[in-house]
Amino acid sequence: MELPFVKQSTRDYYRACRDKGLSLFDFIHGYVYARWCYHYIGLAGDRNPWWRWLWVPLVFIIDRVHPFNETDAHRSGDPNQTKATWSDAYHGKPLPLNEATKLIRLDRPVNTVLPETVLPYTRAREIILNNPERITLMECPCRAGMKNPCTPLDVCLIVGDPFASFILEHHPDKTRTISADEALAIVRAEQARGHVTHAFFKDVALGRFFAICNFCACCCGAMKAHAMGIPMLCSSGYLAQVDQDLCTKCGTCAQKCQFKAIGFDKNGAFVREDRCMGCGVCTLSCSKDAISLRLAPEKGEPLLVDRLS
Template identity: 50%
Template sequence: MPLFKPSTLRLLKEAARIPGYPLLERLHGYVYLRWPYLYIGLGLGTHPMARLLAPLAALATRLYPTRPDAHADPDRVTWADSYHGKALPLDEARRLVTVRRDIEIRDLEKVIPYKRARDLVLQSPGRIVALECPCRSAHETPCLPLDVCLVVGEPFASFVLEHHPGKSRLISPEQAVEILEQEDRRGHVHHAFFKEALLGRFYAICNCCSCCCGAMQAQRNGIPMLCSSGFVAELDAAACAQCGLCAKRCQFQALTFEGGVTRLDPAQCMGCGVCVNACPKGALSLRRDAARGEPLELQKLLAGAG
């Protein structure tokens, strides 16, 4: 019986081709993909072993401070630099799961404003796996359905499929689009996730709700693990029917409905577009905001890379 599964060997070989890629990060990436439910459960404090492994969590915090002001060295990498998500409007999420060719776009500093994990590299992008969300799975009463994490491309898709056969399934790009659209209708946010330990690049689109998502909860607690789409919502008060539906859907508390009046706080908005798609009167729209960084617009990035 072989010591490693074929997908593990492929992941390790891919990591070995990256100059200067640390062994510790290779092991970190393996642990993250191999035991995601333990990994996320420990991070959320919901796993039974969380208390037992608290010393390891403390060590990880020293290695990767969780806040930019947690240390005096501005060049030191924080947790947010090594693991983070980029909010995506539905159309851009669709494009990421329906691209028909391999992609290699490096160092997207203006798009992903972190020190690490800024590469958009897709190999066999049509190979997509729907994985049961580790964040939702960590809760006693999670949002449903569970299998809404989309692992895109190789070597990640094969690794997840081979190591989590009961919690993952291979799907087509069309099925991935259907999941994105269904989650959008539920008011959940599409995030393109990047991780330093996973070859420093994009690996998945997660469909996130603030009640379950560890990254969204960290964001609320001052740990900047998510970045804006590059857009911000605008409200046309004259067109608004004051139904309050957008406020119910907003995961970032940017929209509120009190006293029969809808209010928008642009400072809280991440530009995900969920409210735009939910509004029955078309009173909400997205506009570009240069102060929030560049959007992850696949067609423009490909045109620039070409």
């Protein structure tokens, strides 16, 4: 029997979890994550530091009630690594502008499990879109959790149901439905500001893609975790490269790079390949077209939307 006071989007998410074979704990975890995302994700911010005392016991409880196991381990290309990390359950892949554009414009349902060469994880690798034309724009929980956030705040895109409808129905004061053209304009504006576009995947988001976020190193919780050695982001599959004959040493690319992957020597700019995630922001910032992206098989394969079945 369905309870009349339960929102339709909650019912839809519960049914999707049930059909996917997820546990009741997974449903509750996902519900809390999406329903109270400004508290859950905002723990990484500095606006309400008193929330942080909850983080350690929360992680302890989740780890005991719903622990990872060896088959859930994030391998990062190392088959001998069996220690599981949070990045197995929640992680993102940077998208160059052309691929982000295609993903936003994906107007057909797809059912795809991405190989580990694209996403080197085990718990969330699917792109399954229901009602793919539904896009909800929401205020970024990471930026909202900061005392002095980057602006604008409304830069997070929730793509496809049941998630787009859930966020819209539960956060009506911080969300609105937008068109694909509006979403593209937001992504282009954010990349022009030097912010990185990611496709995000999460285990309790039915193990699949659910959001496109535009991140800055100063506000983003995932990027902060990544900088501390928690591999919550995987490479786009590209690396930036510099044509030093064209480089004028203006420094704009280094200022825009969120991963601190660009340095300078007497010859001009150079790329620290161990830091570069291939997001492409630097290529957009260079007025001389001195920077481009090249395929980097050693970093993994790109997410090529045209190849989605």
